[in-house]
Amino acid sequence: MIYVPSRMGQLNRRALLRQLQRLGVASRAELAKALGMSQPTAGKIVDELLELSVLEEVDLSLTNGREPSPSPETILRGRPGRQLRLNQSAARLLGIQLGVNETSIAGLTLGVPERDEWHFNFSSNGGLHPEKNWEQKLRAAAAQVDAEKLLGVVLSVPGVVDEAANKVLFSPNLHWTEKVDLVSLVQRIWDVPVLLVQEERTLALGHQLANPGEDNFLLVDFGDGVGGAIVVEGRPFVGTLPISGEIGHTPVLGNHRKCGCGAIGCIETLVSTGGLLESFAAASRKKNKSWTDLSAHILENGIEPWLAQTLDAAAVAIAGALNVLGLRRVVITGSLTELPPSVITHLSRAVQAGSMWAKFGSVECLAAPRRRAAGLVAVGIDRLVVPDAIPQKISSEK
Amino acid sequence: MIYVPSRMGQLNRRALLRQLQRLGVASRAELAKALGMSQPTAGKIVDELLELSVLEEVDLSLTNGREPSPSPETILRGRPGRQLRLNQSAARLLGIQLGVNETSIAGLTLGVPERDEWHFNFSSNGGLHPEKNWEQKLRAAAAQVDAEKLLGVVLSVPGVVDEAANKVLFSPNLHWTEKVDLVSLVQRIWDVPVLLVQEERTLALGHQLANPGEDNFLLVDFGDGVGGAIVVEGRPFVGTLPISGEIGHTPVLGNHRKCGCGAIGCIETLVSTGGLLESFAAASRKKNKSWTDLSAHILENGIEPWLAQTLDAAAVAIAGALNVLGLRRVVITGSLTELPPSVITHLSRAVQAGSMWAKFGSVECLAAPRRRAAGLVAVGIDRLVVPDAIPQKISSEK
DNA sequence: TCATTAAATAAAGAAAACTACGAAATTCGC
DNA sequence: GCGAATTTCGTAGTTTTCTTTATTTAATGA
Structure with a gap:
């Protein structure tokens, strides 16, 4: 031993x-x-x-x-350090963002990128065999990325992801990812370590990296679905199950919409872009409303009761999560941040009303941009550069 | 250095x-x-x-x-180990359970006690200066407890407790504990380390200690209030705030009852003993219904709609917590377990319906007895015997 | 040239584990 | 019953990793 x-x-x-x-x-x-x-x-x-x-x-x-001026006071005597x-001069990671509609790839330096810049984009779905289609396009893109001395590939995917087993468990909008071994698929192109990361966790780590000092928060991302991720004490929170921060699929009492996940009444059916547009259409009795229509409508008419109820339902779920986790900060990303600020304001108030900590101190709920690239870098650093072997047992097997 | x-x-x-x-x-x-x-x-x-x-x-x-028989097959040759x-022969800890109505104290051995056995009980409240009253009674009891070689005193209290700062932040039913420095009060009697622990966390650790192997669960205790505590990977989950597992004070949409915490619509107002009795009285149009009345009524009439709705509301909150935390096991303790088993069954079904993991694997929701004494022992062992200095930084100060 | 700060190098030491060995306490075979 | 095999447990010494102190070398301003 x-x-x-x-x-x-x-x-x-x-x-x-x-x-x-x-x-x-x-x-x-x-x-x-x-x-x-x-x-x-x-x-x-x-x-x-x-x-x-x-x-x-x-x-x-x-x-x-x-x-220009080396700041007169900061000048130190002695040997300068x-x-x-x-490293910002050479890409050490390859980031792939496998979105519901579009896949983007980019070479990533370890220095925090100021904003997301994706080099190549192509459709994530399509064809009878989307996985073959995807691999082909990825291979084509690979030729154009200078990938020297790659530490690894970081692959952000939506859905329920088992990051330990590097497997997609459930992806209602990209079912093909559940059946394919994405890691070995990617490794056929780049023979380096490949990390699978759940989309919202990427966003959370990106937010943390882009905002040093924010080490405790719940990030909730609104888009085609609603997902969350948790950062506690600077580290992403993971339980035993490959699920965490799943805020979109908790049911709302009295809501009977069918969800893509198979259940009925999920929050996601109300506050995803699709859900909100559905409610908007129902309230205004017109079909085919767009997201910009909704934004304009809110700007004009304020938060109408149907929207207030929807936001309140989301706020209850968020406040519940804060109470359970002992957090006081919510970061909102995605489509909700594109609506007039009154929406976030309303949500924020409702979250505060339901959160326990608001009785003792302040609870913050703020909008922020998605930081996917930064998130992928953070994951890469975390799991490739400083992989902390959580010591369960000191000794190895015989 | x-x-x-x-x-x-x-x-x-x-x-x-x-x-x-x-x-x-x-x-x-x-x-x-x-x-x-x-x-x-x-x-x-x-x-x-x-x-x-x-x-x-x-x-x-x-x-x-x-x-009697040293099991014929197990007989090993060689020097017996x-x-x-x-240690079960001498009490090394003193446990105090400061309940809303009653305070109990007991000397505790480090071996797991089979069941809770409290040596002395007295009222927690009373008098113009309840803290002086309490101290006096505690001192009286102290004389009768043989407290030799005490490792420390573990004190379980309800409400919101800052365990790091050893302070009670909020206790709607025992307001005096917020103002008094309980630790130094106890230390005037026993000059040993005193640990303040939140009631539900005690129960969670007790359950874990009494059921070796259950290392991931959410415990929800029903009583005068509703509280929860979380065990992840065998360790109690704590965020940055002195709040965690607070499941009782998340609001339920459409519920307008006033809660002792000051907010409106908290789950606690529905599923605490008081809340359930209130709903029962409203549904049966009679006043002064008792807990045993309710139990008998359920046994006879099954889960009526008003009760189903109430349980569903609790289940949503619990399922939300499971989804956020990535857990698959719920332990229910307290008054709810005294009602007919159909209540837990209903709750369990509703939790499963709302929990994400139920789509992949099994989610369990089971009743269990309160294990306060075991919990206090677990806390004592954790924080007095093997205090793990979580190494933030390796080196000490200069 | 000298004081001052930065970085590199060498040596020492602490903690926590391991291997190896020997003494003690048993059971088994005869 | 008694020696041999077996297993437990303690002691002693070694190894590994990580950090420290102390010293030297380097770079710069005054």
Whole structure:
């Protein structure tokens, strides 16, 4: 039996990486001081990460070029520290976003991308054998992506995903992904580690990476469906089941709409884009209303009772989640944020009314853009660069 | 700066203790084999725990006395292992259960008590200064409890409890506990560590300890209020806020009853004992119905619509929690389990209908007795015997 | 040139595990 | 009954990983 030392070091590694994400650029000494570790320790971790080309050294002369005056007070005597940042010069990850309608792929640097930029797009569905179609298009795109020294491929998929087993369990709008082994399909094109990530979890991690310091929140994404993901203490929350943050498929009493998931009365049937448009059409007694019609209507008429009820139902589910999880921050992404701000305001008020913590402190409910690319990077860093082997048992098998 | 090695050892210590809880009695060698660690490691941990008198050695002759035939097949050759178990011969913890109406105290051994046995009871409220009254009665009881070598006092309280800060934040039925520093009050009587634990979390940990192997569930306790607690991967789930598992104060759309918490429409107003009796009285148009009346009525008339609706509302909240947390097991304790089993059956069906995992696998919803004493022991072991210093940062301050 | 800060290197040490060995306590075969 | 085999358990020494302190080398401003 071999002594497996549980890689406690990864913990410091992770802490350093996070600190660097926060600071943007920093020297070894700054990192050491900020983290309260000795310089040799910080230096060693940095060296390892440089070796993996996760970090890169920043040429001071270039930075000075951008920043004209090197800020008179900040000038330190002594040897200047070599500034470091996450590698932004070479793509180390390949991100694939397998959306319900469209698939996008992009080479991703480990530095946080300012906004999502997808290089190639193509339809996710189509043909008698959508999986073959998809593979073919992916292969065509592959030729055009410069994928040197790839750490891995990160693949965001909608539905219920077992990230441990790298399998899609349930995907009402992309049924073919349930039957195909996506990982080995992708690995036939790029022979590197492939990570499957659930869509909303990607968004949550992206939000966290793009907003350093926000380490506890529930993200709820509205679109063709409604999904959620949870970040607690800076880490994505995962239970034992490959389900978590599933906020869209809890039933609403008195709602009898049929849901794509097979159940009846799911929240999703009310507050997804489709659900809202259905209610809108019913309320205005006209068919074929579009999302922009709805937005304009709300801008003109405010929150009408049918909409208020719908939002209240969503708010109850969200507040329930906050109460159960002990959270005080909700991040709303997706189609709901495209409607007039009064919608989020109404939702926010309703969430506060139902949330326990609002009685003691403040509960926030805010709109934010989707940060898919950042999320894929976060997943890549988390699971490829600093894979923390959660030590259940110290020793290995005989 | 001194190297603080993050006490990884506690992890193995905890694993060993848990294994022993599972096995009941075991020798060092058995534990080592079961945990896949070497005998010296297991032996060393056992020695430490014996030193703390957390464990005790079992005299084989005594055990043989109870088990007449030492099971013909199990007879092993070689030197027999010295059997160990959690110390059952001396109370090492003092448990206090501060209930809404009654306070109970008991000396607790670290071995799992078969059932709750409380030595002294007295009223929790009363007088102009209930806290002084309470302290006085506690002091009186203290004289009669043999509290030698106490590891600490574990104090279970209802309401919203900040366990990190050892403070009661909110307690609608025992307001005096919010203003008083319960810890220092108790420490004036017993000068040992005092742990404040939220009531439902105690029950959850008690259930876990009494049912080894159940490491993932949501416990919901019904009584004067409705509260929940979560166990994930064998550990109580705690977010950042001192709130978690709060299932009783999420609003139900269309419910306008006033809740003790100050809000309107909380689930608790429907499914607490008081809430159910109120609905029962309204439905039967008679006042002053008792809990036994209700039970008899259900036994005779089955689940009437008013009750079905109430249970469905609770089920939605529970299913929502399961979906968000990724759990598949609900443990129901308290007054609801005293009603005819059809009530739990109805609730269970409704929970399954609303829970996402039921589409993939099974979701269980079962009644169980309250295990307060076991819960207090679990808390004591967790936070006094094997306090795992979650290593945020490896190094200490300068 | 000197003080000052940054980084690299070397050496030491702590924690927690492991292997190896030997003593103690049994059962089994004769 | 008695030695041999077997199993438990403690001790001693080793290994591994990670971190620290101390020292040296480097780069820069005054």
